[in-house]
Amino acid sequence: MSVPHPHDVFVRDFLADLDQARAFFRLLLPPAFQTEFDLDTLAAEPTSLIDETLNELQSDLLFSLTTRSGEPRQLYLLFEHKSYLDPGLLAQLLGYLGRLYGKQRQRAPILPLVIYHGMARFTLLRRFGDEFALTTAQQELLRPYLPDFGYLLYDLGDWQPTAEPPLAIRVFLEALRGAASGDLERTRRLLELAARLFGERNGARIVHALLTYLFNVTPLPPDTVRGLLSHPRSELENAMLTAAQQLYERGHREGKIEGKIEGKIEGKIEGKIEGEVKLLRQLLEHKFGPLPKRIERLVASADEAALRTWSLRLLTATTLDEVFPKTPRRRPPTECRSPKTP
Numbered sequence: 001m002s003v004p005h006p007h008d009v010f011v012r013d014f015l016a017d018l019d020q021a022r023a024f025f026r027l028l029l030p031p032a033f034q035t036e037f038d039l040d041t042l043a044a045e046p047t048s049l050i051d052e053t054l055n056e057l058q059s060d061l062l063f064s065l066t067t068r069s070g071e072p073r074q075l076y077l078l079f080e081h082k083s084y085l086d087p088g089l090l091a092q093l094l095g096y097l098g099r100l101y102g103k104q105r106q107r108a109p110i111l112p113l114v115i116y117h118g119m120a121r122f123t124l125l126r127r128f129g130d131e132f133a134l135t136t137a138q139q140e141l142l143r144p145y146l147p148d149f150g151y152l153l154y155d156l157g158d159w160q161p162t163a164e165p166p167l168a169i170r171v172f173l174e175a176l177r178g179a180a181s182g183d184l185e186r187t188r189r190l191l192e193l194a195a196r197l198f199g200e201r202n203g204a205r206i207v208h209a210l211l212t213y214l215f216n217v218t219p220l221p222p223d224t225v226r227g228l229l230s231h232p233r234s235e236l237e238n239a240m241l242t243a244a245q246q247l248y249e250r251g252h253r254e255g256k257i258e259g260k261i262e263g264k265i266e267g268k269i270e271g272k273i274e275g276e277v278k279l280l281r282q283l284l285e286h287k288f289g290p291l292p293k294r295i296e297r298l299v300a301s302a303d304e305a306a307l308r309t310w311s312l313r314l315l316t317a318t319t320l321d322e323v324f325p326k327t328p329r330r331r332p333p334t335e336c337r338s339p340k341t342p
Contacts, residue, residue, distance in 0.1 A: 006216035007083045007176075009286045013209045014172050015061055015079070017202060018042060023169055025063075025077065027161045028113065028154055037075050041066045045076070060096065064108075076100065076110040083180070084118045090128045093151060112151035117176040122155045167196060168206055175210055182219040188228050190214075211315050212287055222318070276307045283311075288320050295324060 015021045022042050026034065045062040061079040078096060082089065093112050100110055116122050125131055129148030132139075156177045165173065171194050178186040194210050197203035218225060281299055284291055291299075299307075310323050317323045 005083075006213050006287075007081065010175065010209060010213040011081050012061065013286070014168075014206070016044070018044065020168055020172075020202075021063065023166050024172070027163065027165050027169060028152075033111075036067060036069070037065050038068050039065060042077075062100075074108040076108060078110050078112045079115075080112065081115040081176075082118060083176075085120055085122070085124060087124065089114065089124055090131060090151075094128055094147065094149070097149065112149070113154070114151050115154045115156065115176070117156040119181070121157070122153070126150050126153065167193075167200065168202075171197060171206065171210060175213060179210075179214050180217040180219070184220065184224070184228075187214070187218065187220060187225065191228050208283070208315070212283065215315070215318065216287065276304065277302070280307055280311060280314075283314060284320070284323070287314070287317075292320075295320060298324060 015024065021044070022039050025042065026039055029037075029039070042063055042065045045064050047060060047062060063077040063079065064074050065077070066074055078093070078100070080089075080093065086092070093114075097110055097112070101107070127148060127150045129143070129146060132142075132146065134142065156173060171190070174190050174193060178190060181187075190210075191214075194207050197207055215222065215225065277299055281291065281296070284295070284299070299310075302310075313323045
């Protein structure tokens with residue numbers, strides 16, 4: 001399995017919350033679409049419908065919602081994001097659309113949406129039919145027999161929402177726009193905006209995901225970013241360092257502390273703190289990909305203090321060794337024997 005890209009992990013994590021996804025699409029979709037389709041009915045669909053080979057951490061997402069009139073009953077939103085100019089975008093979407101329509105028993109329309117947050121100006125074609133280099137006469141002759149479709153494009157380089165986004169959506173969009181830019185002042189503004197998320201629902205989780213994303217994609221030196229976290233005006237350092245603690249308190253509530261012995265090393269973990277272990281493993285896999293067995297066993301058998309320590313290290317770590325530094329094995333002391341007395 002390939003290691004997921006930080007952009008993909010960040011986008012998927014954010015839109016996995018359906019309330020955030022609804023707010024996001026309310027911002028994106030034109031008013032005419034929202035008049036016809038009910039965003040309150042938005043639901044996530046399994047990505048295996050798009051492609052059975054898709055990694056669950058890739059950002060290709062599929063949502064469904066119902067029409068207000070009832071005919072047709074459903075509309076699907078095929079969401080894709082690009083951080084670079086991908087000349088194969090239309091062919092990729094065509095493949096997804098073909099697989100989705102091929103699995104439908106009853107035809108329902110699929111609307112492709114693309115968010116672009118790359119540094120270069122967006123210059124890709126907007127319709128699949130335009131990719132054919134045909135003369136005017138050939139176009140007239142072949143058009144009825146060639147596939148053609150377009151997509152709704154949101155280029156974050158010049159797109160501005162018509163309404164003020166909720167704070168979480170602002171952080172999400174600003175992160176996609178500027179986290180990889182290396183612009184010091186822009187990064188400072190992003191972190192100060194993110195610090196305001198504490199106290200909101202899922203605020204700590206969003207900030208933790210943002211920091212993981214930022215440290216993965218920014219060209220700024222890690223020490224420079226750490227300096228921004230401790231800026232005295234925003235008190236970011238204290239706020240960010242509490243992110244892991246808040247996440248683990250949530251893990252307590254959701255997963256509960258399991259004291260029973262489940263008796264397995266690779267699957268059943270003895271005496272684990274289930275919610276915390278599961279959360280840390282997910283965050284590690286999101287950032288570094290599949291974990292070595294040694295790390296899985298280490299996390300599974302850890303106590304609460306160790307889990308919290310590793311979570312704090314994860315905020316700024318760029319390798320697994322920085323989260324779990326290896327300690328050299330100590331050689332056993334040489335036994336000293338008293339000289340025999342004659």
